[in-house]
Ligand SMILES: Nc1ncnc2c1ncn2[C@@H]1O[C@H](COP(=O)(O)OP(=O)(O)O)[C@@H](O)[C@H]1O
């Protein structure tokens with residue numbers, strides 16, 4: 222029995238995905254938020270998860286973070302995971318560097334936190350109180366806190382949604398460069414189609430409790446201009462918005 | 478340079494004017510000594526009673542009552558609030574009883590306490606302890622219950638166990654509420670001290686007041702009232718000092 226299950230099946234694209242959910246369901250009262258959902262993420266893959274508000278993106282992410290009970294369900298998660306939340310969720314009574322090493326044990330040194338903060342461009346604020354940070358700085362600290370754990374799976378729950386446009390662009394670049402250096406598998410939850418198309422290798426659309434659509438982007442980042450239009454139109458279509466040209470202005474201006 | 482306007486707007490002006498008026502009224506005989514002693518004779522009595530050792534001795538007795546009662550009461554409040562706030566079974570056991578006790582004015586228990594503990598020190602300390610327990614319990618319990626669940630989730634997602642969660646998130650998060658509770662408890666301790674010392678005391682500020690009343694020495698009564706006020710003030714500044722140290726992370730106290 223055990224011998225057999227260890228042999229990878231031919232149908233599975235990657236022999237050892239870091240995340241694998243099979244027929245996963247999550248129910249709150251009468252509502253099935255996640256319903257018979259399948260998901261696989263390969264090591265080092267950058268996946269974006271799109272979905273309408275209330276479609277269950279956060280619920281799925283909480284499951285992957287190990288925050289919700291999932292007894293008796295078929296899921297495989299990597300040992301080391303780290304999450305960056307939309308609101309940075311730094312403990313306000315701990316200095317920034319103490320937040321970064323939170324839970325790593327007393328022997329974790331201060332300089333380790335300092336170098337992680339250096340890497341996200343926040344080295345000068347290592348000893349600050351979190352409530353004195355700007356939104357972008359707090360999110361950088363939150364990234365440092367995740368990366369210092371060297372996660373196999375990095376979960377990002379709309380981490381840029383609350384930032385202003387300029388800060389968001391900088392954070393996108395930062396996340397990409399950190400991903401390229403450390404190569405964790407990334408699941409980026411977002412409701413921003415542009416963000417998903419700019420950052421991810423693969424885009425999933427969550428709808429009615431399942432992965433309703435999937436788009437793989439072959440073109441490398443930085444030269445995706447030619448595929449963006451049709452991709453946007455198709456993704457918006459999956460989200461329930463019809464636009465032939467894939468242009469936002471046309472979408473809004475269209476007569477009903 | 479102080480101008481006429483500055484002087485008129487100074488906050489010390491009206492109390493000083495009142496004192497002068499009072500002194501004037503006493504000197505001219507508008508307020509007789511047996512109704513209310515003049516400020517100057519109050520100050521004279523204060524120095525006299527301090528020099529003779531009468532005031533320091535009785536103050537020490539009163540301080541001991543208040544300090545012991547407060548220490549016992551607030552410790553009890555902390556222990557009960559922790560048990561009720563952190564353990565589900567503790568909450569079911571403890572909270573209903575405290576809520577019942579809450580409806581009962583502690584002063585009303587004085588006759589029972591006298592029957593149980595006699596008219597000595599025990600009754601006085603027990604009354605103060607019993608009264609000062611409640612604010613600490615209620616505030617700390619609420620503080621623990623009101624912890625931001627998102628911070629708890631974040632800490633859990635980084636692998637913090639129950640003990641680490643309590644130490645790093647729940648207790649620091651409830652500390653502001655605890656300090657608020659302690660401040661209320663301190664002022665209630667002084668209030669209960671005044672009440673308890675009217676129960677057949679043979680030493681202490683209340684005892685001095687009773688003797689002064691029998692001798693119509695209003696100057697001594699005023700001195701004792703001043704000391705009561707100073708006790709309350711001292712307790713309040715003590716808590717404030719602790720707050721500004723322990724809650725340095727709070728936005729109002731953080732220097733930008
Ligand atoms: N703890 C909970 N109890 C009850 N309902 C919940 C709970 N968490 C989420 N839900 C519901 O599940 C649905 C999906 O929520 P969520 O995963 O937060 O959506 P999204 O992140 O995609 O906006 C929503 O309808 C929400 O009301």
Ligand SMILES: [Mg+2]
Nearest residue numbers: 278279280379
């Ligand atoms: Mg969400």
